[in-house]
Each structure stands twice: as structure tokens, then as C-alpha cells.
Amino acid sequence: MSYDIYFLSRLDGQSWDEVLEAMEDAAEHSEPIPTRVLEAWDRIVPQARTLLGEVEITEYEQESRDLSHSGTGIDLSVFGDEVSITVPYWHAGDDTEVVLGQVSALAAIVEKETGLTAYDPQTERPLTETPPVGSIELMSRITEDLRSRYGG
Secondary structure (H helix, E strand, O other): OEEEEEEEOOOOOOOHHHHHHHHHHHHOOOOOOOHHHHHHHHHHHHHHHHHHOOOEEEEEOOOEEEEEOOOOOOEEEEEOOEEEEEEEOOOOOHHHHHHHHHHHHHHHHHHHHHOOEEEEOOOOEEHHHOOHHHHHHHHHHHHHHHHHHHOO
8 A cells, every 4th residue: 555646647627537537548558658758757867866865766668667765665657658656654653744745855856857747646636735734644644554453
């Protein structure tokens, strides 16, 4: 389970639900990463390293890219033209604020370099419109719930 951020392109008049539905439909077809996204990836990686420190990069031909930070579990993925950030529900308390701050900073980099909008499906709104306190409380609550059920 993870806290997810999707990067979406929304047309004027299109609802977020319609954008998400189109993303799900497109996910059924594996296509190469578009050139514009590959070029953005090349600009994002050095900035992500500056933000997070040591990261592991995995590239699979023209189909996917993955940037992982082992200390936080933050993962930036590109699959075809889908871009997303995930962070596992490991974090609670003050740690949550720090990690979600890093997620927000990474999302801002991705938005700047791709022109896509970071969307938070947990709060059902763009990340820039999501109050940090709400995300922090949500992640902490879910992490604590999972720990109480499964230990850890």
C-alpha cells in the first residue's frame, strides 16, 4: 500500500474523474515512453538526486523508468506516458511531514519539467490544492492503522 501521486494532463472542461478514467484506459496498452517525457526524465533525475541524495535508477528499454530512494521508499515511475510518485505507508508522526515535503518538492520538479499536473487521488484534487496537514494526518493515520493490524 502506498500514498500515490499521479501526473495528469487535463483538458479545459474535463473533470478529474474523466482524466483518471482515460489514464486507466491507456494503462491497458503498453507503449514506448514519449520523447518529451524521456527528455523531461533526463532533467528530473539530477534534480531528484539533489533533493533526495543517493537514488537507484532502473531503465527498461523505451518502456519504463524508475527512480527509487531506499531511505524513504519514495519511488518515481514512468511507464509509457504515465508518470507517478509513490511512497509506502511506513511513515508516521514528524517523519511523515518530512517525507511528504520531499514528495511535494519532487512533484514540483516533475510538474515543471513535464508540464503535467500532480494529482493526489487520496484527497481527489491537485497536489497544489491539497493542504499539507490533511495529507500528513491521512498518511500517519493509515500507517498507524496498518501497524496496529500487522505489526511493525
